[in-house]
Amino acid sequence: MPARNEAPTVAANVAASRACRYSREVIVVDDGSIDGTAEVAAAAGAKVLHRAAPAGSKALAMALGVAASDADAILFVDADCTGLSAGHLDAVCQPYVEGRVTMSIGFFDYGPFWNWVVLRCPPLSGERVVPRWVFEAVPASKLDGYTIEVRLNEVICEGRLRTTVRTMAGVQHRTKRAKVGRREGLRQTWRMYRSLLALLRPVGDIRWRTYWFYLRGLTIAEEPRRRSRSG
Numbered sequence: 337m338p339a340r341n342e343a344p345t346v347a348a349n350v351a352a353s354r355a356c357r358y359s360r361e362v363i364v365v366d367d368g369s370i371d372g373t374a375e376v377a378a379a380a381g382a383k384v385l386h387r388a389a390p391a392g393s394k395a396l397a398m399a400l401g402v403a404a405s406d407a408d409a410i411l412f413v414d415a416d417c418t419g420l421s422a423g424h425l426d427a428v429c430q431p432y433v434e435g436r437v438t439m440s441i442g443f444f445d446y447g448p449f450w451n452w453v454v455l456r457c458p459p460l461s462g463e464r465v466v467p468r469w470v471f472e473a474v475p476a477s478k479l480d481g482y483t484i485e486v487r488l489n490e491v492i493c494e495g496r497l498r499t500t501v502r503t504m505a506g507v508q509h510r511t512k513r514a515k516v517g518r519r520e521g522l523r524q525t526w527r528m529y530r531s532l533l534a535l536l537r538p539v540g541d542i543r544w545r546t547y548w549f550y551l552r553g554l555t556i557a558e559e560p561r562r563r564s565r566s567g
């Protein structure tokens with residue numbers, strides 16, 4: 337669980353991750369948080385690691401966490417999720433544990449229409465389980481901030497491996513706007529999307545057809561029922 341200044345939400349996400357039936361250890365990698373994230377995470381039962389470098393990096397934080405574990409599979413969970421439960425994470429892990437897919441991903445719940453769209457888009461979600469070799473197949477030179485999810489996708493797609501995606505009903509995250517205010521939030525969001533777009537050819541090295549390979553290996557899990565049937 338990479339975490340940078342996520343004190344309001346990290347404890348609940350550590351609790352959900354610890355209660356996931358497939359998790360053995362919850363490792364939070366902090367990057368110089370100044371809001372007590374590390375202390376809150378430790379109090380919630382996580383093992384907390386600190387990155388030494390001055391600049392934050394989600395990708396390098398994840399790499400440090402993976403290196404500190406000997407697990408065969410890694411479930412990544414962002415520290416800023418809201419409404420996340422162990423049941424959501426169990427559901428994300430299950431297809432992987434049963435050997436049906438190499439990568440299983442949970443998406444935030446954007447409502448019926450947007451869920452339909454988002455489940456079919458290139459997956460950027462941080463909530464995903466992969467075998468450790470998939471993470472380790474990303475070269476160190478490509479471990480760069482928010483682009484890590486695209487790099488994991490690249491390993492899966494170029495290997496023609498199977499992915500499943502599902503909506504995690506009721507799960508959202510604290511937006512950058514909520515965390516750092518409107519102006520700074522917009523700036524950070526823009527920088528994140530700019531770094532993602534720059535990965536694509538001709539600027540970057542990701543082939544457009546990678547998405548086609550992704551779709552060919554994709555299974556979309558049944559979308560959650562919002563209302564239970566009466567009677």
Ligand SMILES: Nc1nc2c(ncn2[C@@H]2O[C@H](COP(=O)(O)OP(=O)(O)O)[C@@H](O)[C@H]2O)c(=O)[nH]1
Nearest residue numbers: 338339340365366367392393394397414415416
């Ligand atoms: N350790 C560490 N975690 C980070 C860093 N940047 C983002 N994160 C964490 O990565 C997760 C996703 O980041 P976030 O900013 O929410 O990205 P978004 O959900 O795509 O808007 C959150 O748990 C962040 O706290 C970083 O530089 N270092």
Ligand SMILES: [Mg+2]
Nearest residue numbers: 414416509510
């Ligand atoms: Mg987030």
